[in-house]
Amino acid sequence: MSVTVSIKVRKEVAQLAEKMVRYGLARxxxxxxxxxxxxxxxxxxxxxxxxxxxYRSAEELEKSGFRLRHGGLSRLLEEGRERSSTPP
Incomplete structure:
Protein backbone atom coordinates (compact mmCIF):
# COMPACT_ATOMS: atom_id res chain seq x y z
CA MET A 1 0.00 0.00 0.00
CA SER A 2 1.33 3.43 -0.91
CA VAL A 3 1.00 6.59 1.14
CA THR A 4 1.42 10.06 -0.34
CA VAL A 5 3.77 12.43 1.49
CA SER A 6 5.19 15.82 0.60
CA ILE A 7 8.87 16.37 1.22
CA LYS A 8 11.47 18.96 0.33
CA VAL A 9 14.73 17.69 -1.08
CA ARG A 10 17.95 19.34 -2.15
CA LYS A 11 17.99 20.48 -5.77
CA GLU A 12 20.76 17.93 -6.43
CA VAL A 13 18.51 15.07 -5.30
CA ALA A 14 15.59 16.29 -7.46
CA GLN A 15 17.92 16.52 -10.48
CA LEU A 16 19.15 13.00 -9.78
CA ALA A 17 15.53 11.77 -9.78
CA GLU A 18 14.93 13.51 -13.13
CA LYS A 19 17.98 11.79 -14.65
CA MET A 20 16.82 8.42 -13.34
CA VAL A 21 13.52 8.90 -15.17
CA ARG A 22 15.27 10.15 -18.34
CA TYR A 23 17.60 7.12 -18.40
CA GLY A 24 14.78 4.67 -17.76
CA LEU A 25 16.07 3.71 -14.31
CA ALA A 26 12.74 4.77 -12.76
CA ARG A 27 9.19 5.07 -14.13
CA TYR A 55 25.14 8.83 -22.96
CA ARG A 56 28.08 11.25 -23.24
CA SER A 57 30.14 8.61 -25.05
CA ALA A 58 27.28 7.79 -27.41
CA GLU A 59 26.86 11.47 -28.27
CA GLU A 60 30.60 11.78 -28.96
CA LEU A 61 30.45 8.75 -31.26
CA GLU A 62 27.52 10.26 -33.16
CA LYS A 63 29.35 13.60 -33.53
CA SER A 64 32.38 11.81 -34.93
CA GLY A 65 30.21 10.17 -37.60
CA PHE A 66 29.87 6.73 -36.03
CA ARG A 67 26.46 5.24 -36.71
CA LEU A 68 24.85 2.49 -34.69
CA ARG A 69 22.46 0.17 -36.46
CA HIS A 70 18.85 1.12 -35.94
CA GLY A 71 17.92 0.23 -32.37
CA GLY A 72 21.48 -0.77 -31.52
CA LEU A 73 22.07 1.90 -28.89
CA SER A 74 18.71 1.24 -27.24
CA ARG A 75 19.49 -2.47 -27.05
CA LEU A 76 22.92 -1.80 -25.54
CA LEU A 77 21.47 0.60 -22.98
CA GLU A 78 18.72 -1.83 -22.00
CA GLU A 79 21.26 -4.64 -21.57
CA GLY A 80 23.40 -2.33 -19.44
CA ARG A 81 20.45 -1.36 -17.25
CA GLU A 82 19.60 -5.04 -16.74
CA ARG A 83 23.18 -5.82 -15.69
CA SER A 84 23.40 -2.84 -13.36
CA SER A 85 20.09 -3.62 -11.64
CA THR A 86 20.90 -7.31 -11.08
CA PRO A 87 22.43 -7.91 -7.64
CA PRO A 88 25.99 -9.37 -7.73
Missing amino acids: NRSHAFNIMIERGLEEVKREVAFWDEV
Missing part, protein backbone atom coordinates in the same frame (compact mmCIF):
# COMPACT_ATOMS: atom_id res chain seq x y z
CA ASN A 28 8.64 8.50 -12.59
CA ARG A 29 10.07 10.80 -9.90
CA SER A 30 8.12 9.09 -7.13
CA HIS A 31 9.58 5.75 -8.18
CA ALA A 32 13.04 7.35 -8.35
CA PHE A 33 12.78 8.69 -4.78
CA ASN A 34 11.66 5.27 -3.56
CA ILE A 35 14.66 3.65 -5.25
CA MET A 36 16.97 6.21 -3.60
CA ILE A 37 15.48 5.44 -0.21
CA GLU A 38 15.70 1.67 -0.69
CA ARG A 39 19.15 1.49 -2.30
CA GLY A 40 20.75 4.52 -0.74
CA LEU A 41 21.73 7.80 -2.34
CA GLU A 42 25.38 6.92 -2.95
CA GLU A 43 24.57 3.76 -4.91
CA VAL A 44 22.07 5.65 -7.05
CA LYS A 45 24.61 8.43 -7.68
CA ARG A 46 27.13 5.84 -8.93
CA GLU A 47 24.57 4.28 -11.27
CA VAL A 48 23.47 7.64 -12.69
CA ALA A 49 27.12 8.70 -13.14
CA PHE A 50 27.68 5.50 -15.14
CA TRP A 51 24.71 6.31 -17.43
CA ASP A 52 25.83 9.94 -17.74
CA GLU A 53 29.09 8.62 -19.17
CA VAL A 54 27.34 6.11 -21.46
Whole structure:
Protein backbone atom coordinates (compact mmCIF):
# COMPACT_ATOMS: atom_id res chain seq x y z
CA MET A 1 0.00 0.00 0.00
CA SER A 2 1.33 3.43 -0.91
CA VAL A 3 1.00 6.59 1.14
CA THR A 4 1.42 10.06 -0.34
CA VAL A 5 3.77 12.43 1.49
CA SER A 6 5.19 15.82 0.60
CA ILE A 7 8.87 16.37 1.22
CA LYS A 8 11.47 18.96 0.33
CA VAL A 9 14.73 17.69 -1.08
CA ARG A 10 17.95 19.34 -2.15
CA LYS A 11 17.99 20.48 -5.77
CA GLU A 12 20.76 17.93 -6.43
CA VAL A 13 18.51 15.07 -5.30
CA ALA A 14 15.59 16.29 -7.46
CA GLN A 15 17.92 16.52 -10.48
CA LEU A 16 19.15 13.00 -9.78
CA ALA A 17 15.53 11.77 -9.78
CA GLU A 18 14.93 13.51 -13.13
CA LYS A 19 17.98 11.79 -14.65
CA MET A 20 16.82 8.42 -13.34
CA VAL A 21 13.52 8.90 -15.17
CA ARG A 22 15.27 10.15 -18.34
CA TYR A 23 17.60 7.12 -18.40
CA GLY A 24 14.78 4.67 -17.76
CA LEU A 25 16.07 3.71 -14.31
CA ALA A 26 12.74 4.77 -12.76
CA ARG A 27 9.19 5.07 -14.13
CA ASN A 28 8.64 8.50 -12.59
CA ARG A 29 10.07 10.80 -9.90
CA SER A 30 8.12 9.09 -7.13
CA HIS A 31 9.58 5.75 -8.18
CA ALA A 32 13.04 7.35 -8.35
CA PHE A 33 12.78 8.69 -4.78
CA ASN A 34 11.66 5.27 -3.56
CA ILE A 35 14.66 3.65 -5.25
CA MET A 36 16.97 6.21 -3.60
CA ILE A 37 15.48 5.44 -0.21
CA GLU A 38 15.70 1.67 -0.69
CA ARG A 39 19.15 1.49 -2.30
CA GLY A 40 20.75 4.52 -0.74
CA LEU A 41 21.73 7.80 -2.34
CA GLU A 42 25.38 6.92 -2.95
CA GLU A 43 24.57 3.76 -4.91
CA VAL A 44 22.07 5.65 -7.05
CA LYS A 45 24.61 8.43 -7.68
CA ARG A 46 27.13 5.84 -8.93
CA GLU A 47 24.57 4.28 -11.27
CA VAL A 48 23.47 7.64 -12.69
CA ALA A 49 27.12 8.70 -13.14
CA PHE A 50 27.68 5.50 -15.14
CA TRP A 51 24.71 6.31 -17.43
CA ASP A 52 25.83 9.94 -17.74
CA GLU A 53 29.09 8.62 -19.17
CA VAL A 54 27.34 6.11 -21.46
CA TYR A 55 25.14 8.83 -22.96
CA ARG A 56 28.08 11.25 -23.24
CA SER A 57 30.14 8.61 -25.05
CA ALA A 58 27.28 7.79 -27.41
CA GLU A 59 26.86 11.47 -28.27
CA GLU A 60 30.60 11.78 -28.96
CA LEU A 61 30.45 8.75 -31.26
CA GLU A 62 27.52 10.26 -33.16
CA LYS A 63 29.35 13.60 -33.53
CA SER A 64 32.38 11.81 -34.93
CA GLY A 65 30.21 10.17 -37.60
CA PHE A 66 29.87 6.73 -36.03
CA ARG A 67 26.46 5.24 -36.71
CA LEU A 68 24.85 2.49 -34.69
CA ARG A 69 22.46 0.17 -36.46
CA HIS A 70 18.85 1.12 -35.94
CA GLY A 71 17.92 0.23 -32.37
CA GLY A 72 21.48 -0.77 -31.52
CA LEU A 73 22.07 1.90 -28.89
CA SER A 74 18.71 1.24 -27.24
CA ARG A 75 19.49 -2.47 -27.05
CA LEU A 76 22.92 -1.80 -25.54
CA LEU A 77 21.47 0.60 -22.98
CA GLU A 78 18.72 -1.83 -22.00
CA GLU A 79 21.26 -4.64 -21.57
CA GLY A 80 23.40 -2.33 -19.44
CA ARG A 81 20.45 -1.36 -17.25
CA GLU A 82 19.60 -5.04 -16.74
CA ARG A 83 23.18 -5.82 -15.69
CA SER A 84 23.40 -2.84 -13.36
CA SER A 85 20.09 -3.62 -11.64
CA THR A 86 20.90 -7.31 -11.08
CA PRO A 87 22.43 -7.91 -7.64
CA PRO A 88 25.99 -9.37 -7.73
